[in-house]
Amino acid sequence: MIEKKTIFSLSSGRPPAGVAVVRVSGPAAGAALLALGGRVPPPRRATLVRLRDAGTAIDDALVLWFPAPGSFTGEDVAELHVTGGPAVVAALLRALGTVEGLRPAEPGEFTRRAFDNGKLDLTEAEGLADLIDAETEAQRCQALRQASGGLRTRAESWHARLLSVLAETEAALDFSDDEEDVSTRLVEGEGPEIMALVREMEDHLGNYHFAERLRRGLTIVLLGAPNAGKSSLINALAKRDVAIVSPEAGTTRDLIEVHLDLGGVAATLVDTAGLRDAAGAVEAEGVRRARQRADESDLVVFLLGPDDREAHIPAGAIVVESKADIRHGHADTRLRVSAVTGEGLAALEALLVERADALVGAGQDALVTHARQRDALAECRDALATAFEEHDAVLRAESLRLAMRALGRLTGRVGVEDILDIVFGRFCIGK
Template sequence: MIEKKTIFSLSSGRPPAGVAVVRVSGSAASAALLALGGRLPAPRRATLVRLRDAGTPIDDALVLWFPAPASFTGEDVAELHVTGGPAVVAALLRALGAIEGLRPAEPGEFTRRAFDNGKLDLTEAEGLADLIDAETEAQRRQALRQASGGLRALAESWHGRLLSILAETEASLDFGDDEEDVSTRLVEGEGPEIMALAREIESHLGNYQFAERLRRGLIIVLLGAPNAGKSSLINALAKRDVAIVSPEAGTTRDVIEVHLDLGGVAATLVDTAGLRDAEGAVEAEGVRRARERADEADLVVFLVGPDDRDTTIPAEAVVVESKADLRVDPMGERLRVSAVTGEGLAALESLLVERTSALAGAGQDALVTHARQRDALAECRHALIVSSEEPDVVLRAESLRVAMRALGRLTGRVGVEDILDIVFGRFCIGK
């Protein structure tokens, strides 16, 4: 077997910083520590060591040593905590690169090695990537539940139950009619057990749509006629100038996006071109993009200006009367806002929090958060249903094997080589 090279990388943020963490993983990690620090610290005990490159001091580092297999990757791992200055980090990385058997890590390679060594499964790796990307509290909680093995534990429970059912089915193939109790078990017990498992999987699939929205963040599109006040409103909600505000109609030609935290739910607020018969090719493209984004949005907020009387409002849109400071009489029992005076802005924010929570809130307790996970479980569930309805024991056993393979793809046990690069490619270098 060809031994993997030992990898190293900066695992903390880009310098300058107070502290930088450089991680080394592989069989030559101990040699690297000896070469740079002259000694191997006690396992899992922070030790102050002066690091040197060919005798030249680099920095006084806090060094941690994790012998295999009790480490993140399952390999020998060293962590070097040094001063987070660009020159210090560059010198340390240069010194590591000069040691035989070491090379810089690829994006996600530490986590990939942890997966290869059984330290975490594919669902936990996806949760870890989501945790790194999390921008809101709700996203953090969801990702941490996944990274901590929530779905893995559930999948292992399902795997054990499915394995028991398959074993009984396989027994019927071996013994046939010679074992009456086996045949009875197949008829009276196996079918209900299979359907109970299928229903349990279905219950977790039911919250996927909410969980996926929570993970990726919601899209909220502002629509309205030209000069309805969309750009002023997005500036007010963002609390900074992100869009050009002008009394001239048709100023906004392209979509403008702002990221918001609405009660722990990540959302992207999108300002769009005013809806009207465009006067030129550029504005027409802007209007087309506005309608396209509205079709893809999770929520549409439609602004009605003081002079808008015959506006066609999309179904299920949140309708807001804009420019309340210029209105003499309200158009109805709608929310009125003013980006100039601030009237109604707090109420609008509360309404957006309420609506986004309804769209994504159920996902906060969900464990199935990725399309890949959903597809694997949907295939498993379908195979279970087919098996429960199959009178032929040979075909029933084959459907159960299909379900078992689908469940294996969920955790990365089988048949995932084609997606591993995609999953681990999401990680930054050093993770």
């Protein structure tokens, strides 16, 4: 058997920084510590060690040693906490590269080894990737629940119950000569349990779209006629100048995006070209992109300028009367805002937070957050539903086996080799 190479990488942020953490994982991790520091410290005890490269001091490092299998990857792991200067980090990585059996890690390779060694399943790995990418509090909570084994625990429970049903079905086939008796046992015994599993899986699948919106963030598109105040509004909501504001109609030709945190929900606010019969090919393309992005968005905010009397407003859009500072008369039921005076901005932000929460609210506690997870769980549910309806005992058992395999794909234990590179490729080098 060919021994795995030991990998190393910077696992903290890019220098310069106060402290940099370099991680080493694999069978030669201990040898690397001996080569650079002259000793291997006691397990899980932070120890100050002077690291050297061919006798030349690199830095005084805080070293941690995690012997297998009690580490993140399940292998021998060393962590070297050094001064986070570019020269120190470069010297340490260069020295590690000279140790026999070591090579630089590839993106996601530490987490991939943890998966291969059974330290976490595929749903937990996906949750960890989401945790790294999380920008808001709601995304952090959702990702942490996944990374901590929320879906894994539920899948293991389903697996145990499904295994029991399959064992009962197989036993009935092996020890009963009466086909009618086997069918009766399904109705009175395994049947209710199968349907209970189907209903539980359907409940989790029902919240997937909310959870997926929460994970990826919402897209909110500003629409309106030229000079309706879209660019001024996006600047006001972003609290910085991201779009050019001009009295000239048609200034915005392309899509301009800014990221917002709406009460813990990540959102991308998109400024678009004014909707009109365009004067030229470039503006016409901008109008086409605006309409297309609005069709694909989670929410539309439609701005009506003081002179905009007629407009085709998309269903479900938030309608806002802009430029409140130059309007006369009382507002109707619509919200009025002014990017100049700030009137109505707080109310609009509160309304956006409310609508964002409605779009993702049911996903706050959801466990199924990725399309891959949804597809595997839906396949399992469908196979169980087929097993419940199947009168032929042999075909019923086969449907239960298909359900078991689909559940295995959910956690990454069965038939997922073709997607592993995609999943772990999302990680940065060092994770």
